[in-house]
Amino acid sequence: MVDLKASAETAAPGPRPAREVRGSLWYDAWLDLRRRVLFWISAVILLLACAMAAFPSLFARLGPNEGCRLRMSKKGPDATALFGYDLQGCDYWSQIVHGTRASVLIGVAVTVFALFIAVVLGLVGGYYGGVLDAIISRVTDVFFGIPFVLGSTVVLVAFPGHGIWAMTIVLVLLGWTTMTRLMRGQVIAVRDSDYVQAARALGASDRRIMLKHILPNSVAPVFVVAMLNIGNVISGEATLDYLGVGLQYPDVSWGLQLNVAQTFFSEYPHLLVFPALFLTATVLSFLMLGDVVRDALDPKLR
Amino acid sequence: MTVLNKARGAAVMLAAALALGACGGSSGSSSGDQAGQGGQGGPKQFSVALNEPDHLMPGNTSSSYSITVLQALFDTLVVLDPSGQPQMRAAESVTSQDQQTWTIKIKPGQKFHNGEPVTAESFADAWNATAYGPNAWTNNYYFTNIEGYADLNPEAEGAKPATDKMSGLKVVDPNTLEVHLTEPFSQFPITLAYTGFAPMPKAAFTDLKAYDQAPIGNGPFALDGAWAHNRQIKVKKFAGYAGARAAKADAVLFKIYASRDTAYTDLRAGNVDLLQTIPPASASEAKKLLGDRFVPTASGTMDYLGFPVFDKRFQKPELRRAISMAIDRQAIVDAVYSGAFKPMSSLVAPLVPGYRETACGEACVYDPAKAKALYDQAGGFTGTLNLYFSNADPSYEQWMQAVANQLKENLGIADIQFRKIPAADYLSTLREKKEDGPYRNNWVMDYPSPQNYLQSMWGEGNRMGWENKEFNDLIAKANAAASMEASVPLYQQAEDIALREMPMIPLWNWQDQAGYSGKIGDVKIDAYSPNLDAITVK
Numbered sequence: 001m002v003d004l005k006a007s008a009e010t011a012a013p014g015p016r017p018a019r020e021v022r023g024s025l026w027y028d029a030w031l032d033l034r035r036r037v038l039f040w041i042s043a044v045i046l047l048l049a050c051a052m053a054a055f056p057s058l059f060a061r062l063g064p065n066e067g068c069r070l071r072m073s074k075k076g077p078d079a080t081a082l083f084g085y086d087l088q089g090c091d092y093w094s095q096i097v098h099g100t101r102a103s104v105l106i107g108v109a110v111t112v113f114a115l116f117i118a119v120v121l122g123l124v125g126g127y128y129g130g131v132l133d134a135i136i137s138r139v140t141d142v143f144f145g146i147p148f149v150l151g152s153t154v155v156l157v158a159f160p161g162h163g164i165w166a167m168t169i170v171l172v173l174l175g176w177t178t179m180t181r182l183m184r185g186q187v188i189a190v191r192d193s194d195y196v197q198a199a200r201a202l203g204a205s206d207r208r209i210m211l212k213h214i215l216p217n218s219v220a221p222v223f224v225v226a227m228l229n230i231g232n233v234i235s236g237e238a239t240l241d242y243l244g245v246g247l248q249y250p251d252v253s254w255g256l257q258l259n260v261a262q263t264f265f266s267e268y269p270h271l272l273v274f275p276a277l278f279l280t281a282t283v284l285s286f287l288m289l290g291d292v293v294r295d296a297l298d299p300k301l302r
Numbered sequence: 303m304t305v306l307n308k309a310r311g312a313a314v315m316l317a318a319a320l321a322l323g324a325c326g327g328s329s330g331s332s333s334g335d336q337a338g339q340g341g342q343g344g345p346k347q348f349s350v351a352l353n354e355p356d357h358l359m360p361g362n363t364s365s366s367y368s369i370t371v372l373q374a375l376f377d378t379l380v381v382l383d384p385s386g387q388p389q390m391r392a393a394e395s396v397t398s399q400d401q402q403t404w405t406i407k408i409k410p411g412q413k414f415h416n417g418e419p420v421t422a423e424s425f426a427d428a429w430n431a432t433a434y435g436p437n438a439w440t441n442n443y444y445f446t447n448i449e450g451y452a453d454l455n456p457e458a459e460g461a462k463p464a465t466d467k468m469s470g471l472k473v474v475d476p477n478t479l480e481v482h483l484t485e486p487f488s489q490f491p492i493t494l495a496y497t498g499f500a501p502m503p504k505a506a507f508t509d510l511k512a513y514d515q516a517p518i519g520n521g522p523f524a525l526d527g528a529w530a531h532n533r534q535i536k537v538k539k540f541a542g543y544a545g546a547r548a549a550k551a552d553a554v555l556f557k558i559y560a561s562r563d564t565a566y567t568d569l570r571a572g573n574v575d576l577l578q579t580i581p582p583a584s585a586s587e588a589k590k591l592l593g594d595r596f597v598p599t600a601s602g603t604m605d606y607l608g609f610p611v612f613d614k615r616f617q618k619p620e621l622r623r624a625i626s627m628a629i630d631r632q633a634i635v636d637a638v639y640s641g642a643f644k645p646m647s648s649l650v651a652p653l654v655p656g657y658r659e660t661a662c663g664e665a666c667v668y669d670p671a672k673a674k675a676l677y678d679q680a681g682g683f684t685g686t687l688n689l690y691f692s693n694a695d696p697s698y699e700q701w702m703q704a705v706a707n708q709l710k711e712n713l714g715i716a717d718i719q720f721r722k723i724p725a726a727d728y729l730s731t732l733r734e735k736k737e738d739g740p741y742r743n744n745w746v747m748d749y750p751s752p753q754n755y756l757q758s759m760w761g762e763g764n765r766m767g768w769e770n771k772e773f774n775d776l777i778a779k780a781n782a783a784a785s786m787e788a789s790v791p792l793y794q795q796a797e798d799i800a801l802r803e804m805p806m807i808p809l810w811n812w813q814d815q816a817g818y819s820g821k822i823g824d825v826k827i828d829a830y831s832p833n834l835d836a837i838t839v840k
Contacts, residue, residue, distance in 0.1 A: 065707055065710070067711075068707045068711070070634065070704055070707070070708070071633050071636075087638070087700060088637070088700075088704055089633075089637065090707075157724065244693065244696065244699075248699070248720050249703050249706060249720050250706070250718065250719070259696070263581075263696065264583065266587065267587065
């Protein structure tokens with residue numbers, strides 16, 4: 001962050017005294033964020049979702065697929081079961097809580113891996129340019145051209161026995177392209193700025209220039225897209241489960257619950273409503289959070 | 303063995319179905335609307351929902367959808383009445399002294415749609431073609447017990463048979479066919495009701511490929527125009543029909559759908575008049591919606607849970623019985639199939655002669671405590687229990703999950719995994735004995751005889767790798783019995799052995815659910831035929 005501050009000061013030496021941390025883009029963003037209601041709503045929902053994913057036993061009465069009484073199949077809410085029972089007669093509330101882990105874990109893991117790939121490839125391609133950039137860009141184009149549902153269905157059907165990690169790999173494989181393109185564009189935009197040239201003139205190595213000068217100044221928009229991406233990945237994962245090519249028993253996930261509900265929802269709407277509610281709330285929170293973070297990080301929108 | 307082909311999710315098929323649905327819905331000139339408005343002076347026509355048949359050559363298909371069309375196009379020698387008893391149709395009589403040499407007398411004066419007379423030769427030609435190995439037709443194995451079958455099916459791969467005629471078929475005169483079997487088989491007359499035994503005219507043999515697309519039969523309906531793949535098959539009343547079941551309607555339009563769910567939606571919308579396969583999960587909704595026009599019919603189709611007995615871990619009958627007793631069949635049927643299917647305590651379906659309601663006894667009654675005791679006594683089960691099923695229908699996964707939960711809860715088997723196999727690879731996985739855990743086994747009845755179930759699934763060379771000489775001997779003895787009545791007790795003894803050893807657990811018996819629109823009447827669907835000839839258009 002040092003360079004941004006430095007460049008800002010050289011460009012417009014204001015009266016504001018230089019404060020090491022407080023003047024940074026991220027600190028300003030935080031000041032902006034904490035005034036926003038939307039930020040707090042989505043943050044609370046996401047904290048809850050993460051807590052459910054990390055410690056489901058704090059929330060759920062029973063373990064996953066535990067204590068199922070088939071004779072209670074599809075019964076609505078009652079005194080012992082807040083959300084009623086699912087097709088297998090398991091306590092629906094417990095099942096939905098256990099379903100959180102798959103969604104949140106896959107959403108976050110996929111985004112972290114994809115972000116890492118995007119940052120590395122975008123940085124290298126954008127900074128060096130030339131043949132390396134051409135190769136990276138063309139490979140990105142190839143993956144960009146694969147339709148999401150079709151591509152993942154083909155891969156997942158070809159390799160059965162897929163768990164959470166197989167799903168993560170497939171979703172990363174099909175999900176790193178947008179961020180890579182964005183990162184590359186950002187790097188190219190700042191590559192020739194004055195402070196980069198100054199650093200080069202002072203004899204800084206490529207690695208130092210990339211990590212210390214270019215990366216901090218180009219990653220903010222990519223970071224925002226990554227936040228939005230978590231929501232998309234979660235709904236993508238649920239889509240694949242729903243289509244029957246994603247997770248399968250004994251895993252528990254919202255997508256699987258929606259898959260079962262599709263046959264029975266006209267007579268037993270609670271099967272559809274509860275997992276849909278959880279899925280929508282989580283996805284929406286990630287999207288809203290991404291939105292407000294973008295507003296906060298982009299000074300032009302202020 | 304017939305396997306319902308319920309391929310789902312194929313994008314192309316789905317697109318085709320959507321397109322079909324779209325034109326059936328609005329445009330006035332479409333065939334779908336004609337189907338509904340046949341009453342006003344025009345030809346009296348109704349439509350029947352189908353999935354795409356695989357073939358229309360009688361010898362080369364066992365798809366239930368093809369059979370629906372073939373039953374309109376062909377008169378077989380024998381038919382089964384609603385109670386499963388054989389009745390003569392194209393035949394005058396089917397008789398035998400020793401259950402091994404059968405004399406078939408054919409009713410004179412019957413004609414094919416192209417005017418050719420139906421003779422003993424029409425049957426002999428069709429059967430020889432089906433049994434001819436190099437043709438590789440689906441129903442080939444139905445003829446294994448006719449003398450001379452082996453000559454048409456040489457053991458060596460790719461070898462050309464010395465002859466194309468079975469020595470066991472003798473055309474005595476135009477109306478008499480004599481059949482010599484390799485061993486006595488008292489159930490032979492029932493098997494003749496299967497469309498695989500339908501006759502073929504001489505004209506068929508000049509171009510068999512063309513015949514598969516446009517079969518010429520001897521039934522009350524004749525094909526009208528070409529088979530429009532994935533769209534429709536049209537048949538019209540055959541004017542020269544001399545048999546006992548002349549068609550009441552002028553024409554029938556078979557509309558082809560990619561899935562039974564789409565077809566059901568179209569039935570509700572009034573775009574199709576008859577659907578024989580309402581999805582089980584929609585049964586209660588359809589009952590409310592259609593009232594009297596919802597027709598549940600008994601079916602011979604059964605679901606089983608088979609064990610790979612060739613795998614050491616499943617060799618103890620006690621373990622297999624314990625698993626059987628740990629499964630709550632009634633609860634599964636209620637949850638997954640809206641109670642439409644019937645939990646089974648017998649290896650054969652209720653409509654089969656010789657069915658006993660509680661043949662299985664205690665071993666098929668849900669009793670977690672006894673199951674657990676038996677399981678412990680058998681030494682339990684170690685390792686991962688893999689459950690095998692195909693992805694052809696989502697309900698398979700749903701009931702397998704219930705089974706897995708119950709085995710976990712009642713027997714304490716902790717590590718249970720699913721092996722969901724693509725539908726196209728499922729049967730070959732089982733045939734090659736690649737499975738290492740219990741698997742879903744489905745049986746669609748070919749003809750109502752205990753032999754069709756017992757010998758096909760538990761007999762020599764079965765999928766489970768289960769061998770029992772006493773069982774095989776009893777089946778052979780029953781096949782040779784002097785009459786069908788005399789064979790039943792012997793089949794029952796064999797069934798008792800299979801139930802005691804339990805290499806395969808009976809689960810439930812399907813029920814077919816048909817529904818029809820208000821535009822047609824006299825719908826008499828039974829387990830053996832939709833009887834399209836009897837249907838009238840209002």
